[in-house]
Amino acid sequence: MEIALIFKIAAVGILVTILSQILKHSGREEHAFLLSLAGLILVLSWIIPYIYDLFVSVQNLFEL
Numbered sequence: 442m443e444i445a446l447i448f449k450i451a452a453v454g455i456l457v458t459i460l461s462q463i464l465k466h467s468g469r470e471e472h473a474f475l476l477s478l479a480g481l482i483l484v485l486s487w488i489i490p491y492i493y494d495l496f497v498s499v500q501n502l503f504e505l
Contacts, residue, residue, distance in 0.1 A: 453480050
């Protein structure tokens, strides 16, 4: 896994947290929820190829 990916995930997490708190304090909880969901989907789209590679590696290791 690349170190740049870890930094990108951390940056998205910090940004989503700050914006969610701002939205919650202004009374827009539904927008804060949608922002959190969008951040989660973005990060998952970055991580899914690595998870797939992990499963392929485990499958090749045990030759299932």
